[in-house]
Amino acid sequence: MKKLILAFIFLPLISFSQNYDALFESAVNKFGYNNHYGAITDLNKCIQIADNKYQLGAAYGLKARCYYARNEYSNALENINIAINNDPNYADYHHHRGLIKMKGDYPGFCNDFKKAASLGNEAARKIYKGFTSSPIIAKSMGCN
16 A cells, blocks of 8 residues: 555656656757747746756756747846756856857856866867957957
């Protein structure tokens, strides 16, 4: 009887995790086919059922990429900031925030590339190195 009760207690948790995974995979596929609105809809559902901060970070991170692809930089920045708050040591989030800030003309993108590089993101390291290789370029881009 105890095993049956435990099964009923944990069954919803397993179900939520599978729903999250299926929804997230659907969002990734929609993003890949440039169906950003459909991906955002799935990601909003993922956010509602996420059961840990890493799932929240992943959902907000991909949602930020959807907004970035739609040139909605303010929404992209808002979502990537939430992703970083949930998983601050994930290098790709800092790299993406640097790209969002750079494209959306927001200050501080060099710090994001520097942070991403320090966490092991090679693309961010190359970008940061390019901006800081010359003192003139670094100063003009606010990377000093």
